[in-house]
Amino acid sequence: MNRFHRLLLSVSGGALLSLPWLGFPGWVLFVAFIPLLYLENFFFKYKEGFPPVSLWGHVFLAALIWNVLASWWMTKVSLAGVGSAMIFNAFLMSLVWWAAHSIRRKLSSPLGYISLVVFIISLEYLQFKWxxxxxxxxxxxVLANTVKIIQWYEFTGTFGGSLWILLLNLFLFQLLRNIQLKCPLKKTITSSTVLLVLLIVPSTISFRMYSSYQENENPINIVIVQPNVDPYNEKFDMEAETQKLDDFLRLAAEVTNDCTDFIVGPETLFEHQKLWNEATLDSNTFLNHLQSFLQQYENTEMMFGVSSYKVYDNEEDITYTAQQNNGVTYDRFNTAMLFNKAGEVQIYHKSKLVAGVEKVPFQKYFSFLKNNYIDLGGASGSLGSQNETSNLVAEKAVIAPVICFESVFGDYVTDNVKKGADVIFVITNDGWWKNSRGYKQHLLFSQLRAVETRRSIARSANTGTSCFINQRGDVLQATNWWQEAAIAGSVNKNEALTFYVEHGDFIARTSVFISVLMVLLVFVRRFA
Incomplete structure (x- = not known):
């Protein structure tokens, strides 16, 4: 295999891996790692002529292509920040392959392939945690774009899908190698049988789960509003905020009636931060207008997002994210509010913040970063946040409030469910990604959370896709991109806990444990 062929395998591997993020079916990933596995096997076969690092460069190229093609839309917010993240993530992905390849060289092929699987899953887990x-x-x-084959995520979560994809690639590669090397027919048949069982059994179980799943009838009636405000040309003066209030109420009034239990608005519906001092909400002019609107209806409550702030009078209350301005110490928050006609307000502060845009990474541990922050496309400095999840308790439901990026974190959302949430409200502002794959990919995460937790979801986007999602992960009444809209529908509550809710990312934790054992084994063998 010459250099051109090796580069061709790298490029084709990166392109194949990116396809599901570009709108192709998720099952493309069942074969996407084959080019990289051929590369790895080549460098293993000719290890006397190539050092282990030779594989690293080829996988880095593939991983960089994958990152760029799958996530290019994020650069619309910050080219420098997202570009740096892509390069760094590609480096980590290639490092994992180099480590597994090195273990295969030092120990054995089976241990090398086991290491590859657990290292990849461990890296995925790290990307959720640090x-x-x-x-x-x-x-x-990404298998969420074919939810009928992932209903068993209610047991394993998304890491079960990652394991499935990796095992299918490895067994398919082994089958292709057996055919290529003209191995005995018995060995080829065995490989074929294992591959078919691994492919067909989970898919069949999932299709049966999908067709037989029945929601308990326990409905709540919801109105979802999509205001369609352009975040790139948005104004934040009083006139602009008042216009957003009027537009929101106009849209809500079109479909709200006495049977409506909730009206749901998007993330940061109101962003004139000086208006949203959390200590003075009882005199907030906007809340007074919203309260007057709710008086028209029987028992309707309202949830929406604002940019709020909290002033600290006592030094012991000051957090590491607090900022100072004109002698006032305060925290800014991306906030979800639940509001009723009596004027009662419940607040949730977004906890999972976007690095470089909503938070300064590692600021908690390295305070000097606060004063040496490079603006990567967001506000300078970190927003405040909660330390853990909390629910919003309404008369008709216990709501898990999930703000934008938080919908990506399955194990995090399970905390809301374990605390009693029987329905999920996702509020987001997908206008930042413009008309790209971004808002479509973001929707997939809400579908995953519905399957994992078996909780119905009401999703309000400023623009993008506002919709209802049932407990099987089906999207219902989806709105169109870049259009004002208000939709009314009902979803069923659910109080049952799935296996995944109770046990979380056990596959990822097990992979981390095995990864540590593999590394220790290498050290023991080296120094024994």
Whole structure:
């Protein structure tokens, strides 16, 4: 295999991996790793002539192509920040392959392939947990565009999908190698049988789960409003905010009636931050207008997002994200509010913040970063946040409030469900991604959360896709891109806990444990 052929495998591998993020079916990933596995096997076969690092460069190229093609739309917010994240993530992905390849060289092929699987899943898990999260390229997540084959995610979560994809690629590669090497027929038949069982059994189980799943009839009636405000040309003066209030109420009034239990508006519906001091909400002019609107209806409550702030009078209350201006110390928040006709307000502060846009990574541990922050396309400095999830408790439902990026984190949303949430409201502003794959990919995560938790979802986007999602992950009454809209529908509540809700990302945690054992085994063998 000459250099041209190796580069061709790298490029084709990166392109294949990116296809599901570009709108192709998720099952393309069942074969997407084959070019990289051929590359890895070549460098293993000719290990005397190539050092382990030779594989690293080829996989880095493939991973960079994958990152760019799958996530290019994020650069609309910050070219420098997102571009740097793509390069760094490609480096981590290639490092994982280099480590597994090195283990295969030092120990054995089976241990090398086991290492590859657990290392990839462990890296995915890290991307959900550390301070510069980049979880949008998780393998198991993209299968949401074919929800009929992933109903078993209620047991495994998305990491079950990642494991499935990796195993299918490995067994398919082994089958192709057996055919190529003209192995005995028995060995080829065995490989074929294992591959077919691995492909057909989970798919069949999922189709049966999908067709037989029945929601308990426990409906609540919801109105979802999509205001369609352009975040790139938005104004934040009083006149502009008042116009947004009028437009929101106009749209809501078109479909709200006495049977409506909730009206749901998008993330940061109101952004004139000086108006949303959390200590003075009882005299907030906008809330007074909203309260007057709700008086027309029987028992309707309202949830929407605002940019709020909280002033700290006591030094012991000040957080590491707090900022100072004219002698006033305060935190800014991306906030979800639940509001009723009696004027009672419940607040949730977004906890999973976007690195470089809503938070300074590692600022909690390295305070000097606060004063040496490079603006990567968002506000300078970190927003405040909650330390853990909390629900909004209404008369008709216990709501898991999920703000934008938080919908990506399955294990995080399960905390809301374990705390009693029987329905999920996702509020987002997908206008930042313009008319790209961004808002379509973002919708997939809400579908995943519905399957994993078996909770119905009401999703309000400023623009993009506002919709209802049932407990099987089906999207209902989806709105169009860049159009004002208000839709009315009902979803069923659910109080049952799935296996995944109770046990979380156990596949990822197990992979981390095995990864540590593999690394320790290498050290033991080296120094024994």
């Amino acid at each position: 301070d510069i999260e980049w979880p949008c390229l998780q393998l198991g997540s």
